[in-house]
Amino acid sequence: MGRFSSFLTGAAVGAGLMFGGLTYHVVRTTEGYELVPKISAGFADTYIDVRTFGVSDWANHKPLVAAIVRADKKNILEPSSAESLTEGVQDMLQGLGHVPSTKSG
Numbered sequence: 001m002g003r004f005s006s007f008l009t010g011a012a013v014g015a016g017l018m019f020g021g022l023t024y025h026v027v028r029t030t031e032g033y034e035l036v037p038k039i040s041a042g043f044a045d046t047y048i049d050v051r052t053f054g055v056s057d058w059a060n061h062k063p064l065v066a067a068i069v070r071a072d073k074k075n076i077l078e079p080s081s082a083e084s085l086t087e088g089v090q091d092m093l094q095g096l097g098h099v100p101s102t103k104s105g
Contacts, residue, residue, distance in 0.1 A: 021046045025064055029076055036071045039063060050076065 021043055025036040028049040045064045050057075058065055058077065068076050 025067055027064075027068070027076060034073060034076060036064075036067050036073060036076075039067050039070060 022041045023038055025038055025045055026047045027034045027036055028047070028051060030051050040063070045061055048061065048064065065077070068074065
């Protein structure tokens with residue numbers, strides 16, 4: 001009976017992981033991991049690392065953004081949008097010939 005119980009345990013664990021993969025996004029942020037319920041079942045973006053995401057990256061993952069907003073976890077979106085805005089302004093200033101000073105004091 002040892003092999004059969006091992007099989008049943010493995011099947012139960014596998015079914016649980018499949019269910020979790022179909023119903024949740026596992027999002028890695030700079031603060032850790034977040035579970036975000038998916039809007040529709042599927043394996044797209046089951047695990048995604050958003051620590052270095054910019055605006056264009058978020059545009060490529062619209063269902064994930066919708067799920068984050070629906071779950072009221074907008075704090076996941078804020079760091080990358082602030083960094084992207086800063087990078088965009090710095091690129092614009094460099095294009096104009098004005099390089100911002102990073103020295104303090």
